Amino acid sequence: MGDIACIRELAIQLKVSSTTANRMIKRELIKPHTNPLHPALKEANIFQRVEWVLNLLMGDTPTTKRQYYPMYNFIHIDDKWFYLSKKSQRVYLERNKKGKYRAAKSSKFIPKVMFTATVARPRFNAENECTFDGKINIFPFTYQEPAKRASKYRVKGTVITKIVESVGKKETMNILINVIIPTNMQKWPASEGHKTIYIQQDNARTHICHEDP
DSSP: OOOOOOHHHHHHHHTSOHHHHHHHHHTTSSOOOOOOOOOOOOHHHHHHHHHHHHHTEESSSTTTOOEEOOOTTEEEEEEEEEESSOSSOOOOOOTTOOOOOOOOSOSSSOOEEEEEEEEEOOEEOTTOOEEEOOEEEEEEOEEEEEOSSOOSSOOTTOEEEEEOSSOOHHHHHHHIIIIIHHHHHHHSOGGGOSOOOEEEOOOOTTSOOTTOO
8 A cells, every 4th residue: 555645545545444444443453653754864964963963972982982072062043934813714613703814914924023042951950859840941033112103902103012024144143142042141050150052944045044143
C-alpha cells in the first residue's frame, strides 16, 4: 500500500468496509501516522548544525567530552503570527439571542500581529524548588500613536495601539534592543551575578545576524 490519507481509500485497498477499517485502527492493527513537512537543509546547513552541537560538549579531549554545556546562560526566542480575527467563528447563544455582527475590509486579508516569546532554562534549589521558571515574557510587535481624527469610539488625540503589519530587520532590532534585552536583564536571576547571556535565534530572514554590533 502507498500513502493513504483517507479511511475510505484505506478500506478500498484492504477490500473491507469503512467500519471494519475503523475497528482495525482502534485495535491498533493499523496505526495513523502524521507526516510533517521538513525544511530542505543544504549540506552546509547540516554541517553547521552538527558543529554547533559538538561545540557544546565540555572537555579537553574526545574521551572526556561526554557531557553537554548546561546552557543556563542561553535565552531562546521565537516568533509567531496570530490573526486578529477568524473568517468564521463558532459561538453558542441563548435561544432568542442574535449573533454579533462582524465586518472587515476584506475576508481574505485579515490583519495579523506577530509575537516574540523568550524562554530560558528553569532553576531549582537544593530542595528541588523552582526559583526561576525560565518563562521571561511574550512581546507583541505593536506601537502606540495618537488618533489623527475623532470618531464615535474616541476623541482626537487618544493614544491607540496599532500593529506592525510588516516585520523586518529594523523592527526586530528595535524590539530586541529596546524591549527584550531590558526585560531579560530585569527578570534574570540576581544570584547568578554578571554573566554573558547568549540569545539563540532561528534562521528567520527578519532576525539580525550575530555579527551585528
